[in-house]
Amino acid sequence: MPDATPEPEYKTPADSRVRLCMIMNPEHANALGNIHGGEIMKLVDEAGALAAMRHARAIVVTVVVDSMTFMEPVYVGNLVTIEAEVTYVGHTSIETRVRVTAEDPITGTMTMTNTAFVVYVSLDRATGRPHPVPPLVATTPEEQARMDAARDRQAYRKLQRVRDSK
Numbered sequence: 001m002p003d004a005t006p007e008p009e010y011k012t013p014a015d016s017r018v019r020l021c022m023i024m025n026p027e028h029a030n031a032l033g034n035i036h037g038g039e040i041m042k043l044v045d046e047a048g049a050l051a052a053m054r055h056a057r058a059i060v061v062t063v064v065v066d067s068m069t070f071m072e073p074v075y076v077g078n079l080v081t082i083e084a085e086v087t088y089v090g091h092t093s094i095e096t097r098v099r100v101t102a103e104d105p106i107t108g109t110m111t112m113t114n115t116a117f118v119v120y121v122s123l124d125r126a127t128g129r130p131h132p133v134p135p136l137v138a139t140t141p142e143e144q145a146r147m148d149a150a151r152d153r154q155a156y157r158k159l160q161r162v163r164d165s166k
Contacts, residue, residue: 010135013143016055016086016096020047024078024102035074040100040114044068047084048096048118055086055094056133060120063093066153068116078102080113087117088150092130094120095150117153 020043028039045062052060074080081101088095100114124131138144 010137011055011086012137012139013085013087013146014139016051016084018047018050018054018082018084020050020082022080022082023105024074024076024080026076029076033076035076035078035080037070040070040074040080041065041068041116043080043082044084044098044100044114044116045118047082048098048116049120051084051086051096052094052120052122055089055136056122056131058122058131058133059125060094060122062118063121064119064157066095066117066119066157068114070114072102072111072113074100074102074113075104077104077106079105086136087146088154089133089136090154091132092122093154094122094133095154096120097146097150117150119154119157 022043024035028035030036049060049062081103082098084096084098086094087097096118098116098118101110102113103110122131122133123129136147138147
């Protein structure tokens with residue numbers, strides 16, 4: 001069996017990108033036919049975690065759902081697409097940006113429904129302790145802008161933690 005290709009010293013957002021698609025059924029909805037926010041949150045966390053695992057090549061755990069904005073409802077029968085990518089890495093932490101769209105497969109109408117930023121920590125499988133992750137490198141000006149904004153969010157999170165611990 002050939003040796004596995006070695007992991008690069010750094011990774012790009014494209015290396016971690018994930019797309020999940022799922023049809024929304026009645027079991028995902030309330031009595032009005034709107035998909036429960038918790039169902040969407042679960043899918044967002046799964047997509048974000050997969051992107052973080054692709055980046056770290058390790059188990060990750062959710063630390064923070066920094067923001068979850070619900071802009072439009074999702075309905076029974078919609079095809080939901082969740083796209084996630086890594087936007088920031090620290091020593092062991094990974095932020096992902098997750099976007100959710102809903103498509104009416106009959107009309108083709110697409111609606112941006114949610115965005116979220118979710119932070120994970122990479123864990124060493126043997127010890128269960130935080131595990132270092134590869135650096136993230138932008139390849140486009142848009143990726144660099146997202147990384148800069150993520151760096152600011154991370155600095156704000158750290159400031160909040162210090163303030164909240166007092």
